[in-house]
Amino acid sequence: MPKTLLKRFSRPPDAVFTEMIRFDAVSKRYPGGQDALSGVTFEIAERQMVILTGHSGAGKSTLLKLIMLMEQPSHGQVFVGGQNLARLGRRQIPGLRRQVGVVFQNHQLLFDRTVYDNVALPLIIAGLGPKETGRRVRAALSKVGLSGKENQLPIALSGGEQQRVGIARAVVNKPPVLLADEPTGNLDPDLSREIMALFSEFNQVGVTVLIATHDLGLIGEMGHPEMRLSGGRLVS
């Protein structure tokens, strides 16, 4: 794990809030394609919750992928917890990803594993003992309202429930940063509201949250700061 991240994340809770995510004139061009992002500059403070909006194809997913090093920027620099991601070696990427919980639109669940095994995966990777793993998995599942579904396979769950398994997996490791890519993409408005409320709760206990969504109806209700992407540029 990068030293800077460790230092940053183990600061006492009453310390001054500083930047958690910073983009510095970041551009991303896919091979043979258009610019997915061009000259994006912004800063998200620790414990902030920000909504990233824009039409599909505006570069929201690319922006999130840059934060967890699923992609490298073509130009510019990305900082997470004060760490310049361009300086992270291949072997340090897992350390970064353990600090950044991600909720994917397509869930990215393992369908041949139980709900429990899916949620426990980040803890097993981190090397936690079975007792502590069990305790944390049950806590995370109860937080997202899935207590008692531990032994079911994800395929037996509804779309909303699958999404909540994904959320439980993203937060079970208590990451300081939580990203979500269209977390309410396939859900009805009531479920969407519930899920967004869940993210607000995580934010209130100190997690920096960045949610990408095109669900404009929800954003007004929440009152969180909004960043809007259009054609790869930040417009507000």
Place this chain on the structure above:
Amino acid sequence: MSERFPGVGATRQQARPGLRSWLDHHRSVARQTLVDLTEQRLANALSCLVIGISMALPTLFYLMLMNVAQIGDSWDGQPRVSLYVLQDAEPESVLNEVEQIVGTTRVHLISAEDALVQFAASSGFSDVLAALDDNPLPAVVEVRPAGTATEVSALIGQLSMLAGVDDVTVDIAWIERLNALVRFGEYLVMVVGMLLAFGVTLSIGNTIRLAIENRRAEILVVKLVGGTDAFVRRPFLYLGLWYGLGGALMCCFMLWGSMWLLQAPIYQLIASYESSYSLRGLTLLDILTLMIVGIVLGVMGAALAVGRHLREIEPR
């Protein structure tokens, strides 16, 4: 550490997984891969069988070689020199001359009559021999010289110069030839063994490559939530280990089967040489060696496949 959920600053404990949890994970991966293997029993048994056959071929050859070498070793290592006495010479006088050179204990006279009796008994030509007027066999003075090879060959030179000695044969020559043949066989086993080991490694590598393809989705998810390369690699290395071990076991079974089948004809052959000699089968050490070789090849094959294909699977 903060106990809030999910709090900032709660990650220190997870950053350095302890040795114990590392061992725990190894144990659980080892068990899980073994359980996974039992799901496609037939296909996996066939994979092990292929590995087993590749390992059994050189091992069987090696066992045969060890048995042949054992025939050479069961000789006491000292050559026997046979001095054929001229028909018109006096065997006793030759014996005396020889005894003066090498001492009495290492010399033994087989008279022409004794030789005839022995030959008639062992060859089954007794009727033919009885029909002969004279004994065609010469008397033989058998010498068991002691000393180094050069001393022995000097002695042989000396003995062949003796009056009354027709011819000298040394039975060490065929043992030397046998030993040379065994040494050649050992090289052959090594070369064939290395080729087949290479084959085993590739075949395990290919099996692991298929396993990696089958678990692509899982690898992606593990990488997304921060699994290290070692973590992703581990189940595949264990898979290779189990294939190698399974192949070694198959190899042992096949060897036992082959030895059992070969036993009867080999003992018949041995009996015809009037030799008492027990066949050398698989020793415990052989079995252990086979298992270690199987495991090493399995893990090596898996490491090759994993190193080659795991980097290609990156979340996009």
